[in-house]
Amino acid sequence: MKLSVLGGLGVADFLRAHWQKRPLLVRQALPGFGGLLSPRELMRLATREEVESRLVIRDGRRWHVESGPFAARRLSRLPSRQWTLLVHGLDLHLPAAHELMMRFSFVPLARLDDVMVSYAAPGGGVGPHFDSYDVFLLQGPGRRRWRISAQTDLSLVENAPLKVLKRFRSEQTWVLEPGDLLYLPPRYAHEGTALEECMTYSIGFRAPSHTELATQFLVYLQDRIHMPGMYADPDLRPQPRPARIPAAMVRQFARVLDGIRWGPREVEDFAGVYLSEPKPTVVFSPPARPLGRKAFARQAAHRGVVLDIKTRMLWGRRAVYINGEAVPLERAPRQQLARLGDRRRLPPGTRLDPVTLDVLYQWYRAGYLDLGAPKSAPSPPK
Template identity: 50%
Template sequence: MKNTLALLGGLSPTTFLRDYWHKKPLLIRQAIPGFTPLLSRQELFDLAAREDVESRLIRQNGDDWRMDHGPLAKLPPLREKEWTMLVQGVNLHDDAADALLRQFRFIPDARLDDLMISYASDGGGVGPHFDSYDVFLLQAHGRRRWRISAQQDLSLVDGMPLKILKNFQSEQEFVLEPGDMLYLPPHYAHDGIAVGECMTYSVGFRAPAFQELGEAFLQFMADSIDLPGRYADPELTPTRHPAELPAPLLARVTEEINKMRFTDDDVTIFLGEYLSEPKASVYFDPVDKPLTPARFVQAANKRGIKLSRKTQMLYRGKHVFINGESFAVGRADKTVLSMLADERRLDKSALQHASEDVMEAFHNWYQDGWLELF
């Protein structure tokens, strides 16, 4: 709680969520005093050049914007002005970045997305825009000038590779130094410009569109639909309009389709699998020479275990979800598994309560790279 209070400028998570979350911006000076970049400039550039890392390069020339997607093997000269490199999901590849992201776990994991790092040369930015999700913008190196606005006009410039606001009107302006942080709710217009070379860390949150969820849910439920029987019309009479859909056909099919019902359990299992599913760019590295089950149990009981940085583990009721998979568990196993999901690690004392079935699952996850030994 003490660290969270500092992170939120002395506000408790309860107060922040009540007064600011989804409502209004919050500028927090020295949210993390003395903060320095977790990765050097070169380490960040090396990440951007990898196939398994999502990155973008954005360059501005007056009113013209250009965006290139990674891998970014070659970047503009450092002395060149007005370019920005964005690297998504840095928390998946670096322990310190993952630890920083986890400081925001007063928000449920189901909503927490990733840590993005923006590197910009002098004058660099991505233009005035808005996000559809909440974001915390932590200054890591150098300075960035933020202009923000609560404007309702969110119309965009046509024909741009980026979503640039057409009529941005700044209402407030701040210059952030290393350790300063700005929170912005969804759809709050903002424009950040680098003052000299700078790095900004963005903690973003998942806010899937209901249309996206609805389509995914119907696909998820497709294999579960059970409508036995076949259409028949033994009472059929001659028609004078052969091209017209018969009313009895429509009524009968409507009746059958209306028999489909979705339960709370259906939605819970869908949502748990959907929100724990790794992104397309995420790859796990299986253990080359895994320990045998017996040796693994010995090592785990001695050293403890932890989830991989890339693993997303959630739970609800009797259901446990991990990396897009789900299973139901009994009360005793649920205690151990929910502790692992919440703490993302289990020490040897906690493992004493794990059943053989749970230890077998841990061994499988260890082999797949989802879980690691301390």
């Protein structure tokens, strides 16, 4: 995996000195980076139902936000200045965007979220704001001016259709050109303004709030809890105040709820299921004419297997997790599948044990993975 996105800085040095601490500007992180798709192709994506997109237009001090999908006619009639088209989850639709995201896998895949691309007319932007997560901003074609601030005042403009800082005080200013990269820690105020027609690729990371984690964990537990018994009150006495909740009932409820237990194993399983859950818009396409198991085994040995770009796969001490599903496995097959999760592929010639082959075949039938390129196929041109 190439780590040139950090320039001459080592990964360990970056994580120690910058990650969630202070910004980093890398000039020519990807020299001559020309982007992954044209504005026309991006607009075509924004017309699709399964693609999340937004349009942000500035009119003086007022902001207008529209959500996609958009009619092609709407996009063709945009003004000449001060608008931005945002397309989220580009990595779910464009293999090159997924490859770009994987350049940042020196951070655990459980933290990687998506690649968003913004296409802006001159003067376009989304205003001064902050993100609650880490972000790498990679400049594609065109130039964008970034103003950033470590300010602690993060109050927002009331009733605005997007989160715009009420009082933004710039402390540093940079102009990014194609191939430049800017890293910003969470809650670091910033404002990007297109100096000319430009495209910026944002690699974002997951940072769920503690409330979201607690809520989702309780949802996870509700299908996995079995508490024998039923509420009973054989010693019930006449109640002079019938609408009052009896203290004995509250105590019995408390004893029952106190019996709910979980440990590291349950938490790891929850983390694997929760963090590998696909986004709501993701739909997998099983093969129209799937191979039989024996034919699949032969082809997998000859061609290897590759995870679908929409597949999220993680692994833990006792199981692997794929697209919100937990697959408990013994050590040997789990090790082979862990390599698949780390590398997103298993190369031709990999000797697969029967259990691993069974799991891979099920995932192939579900559309989670596909066969790789034939072993004898020439390398693609660079």
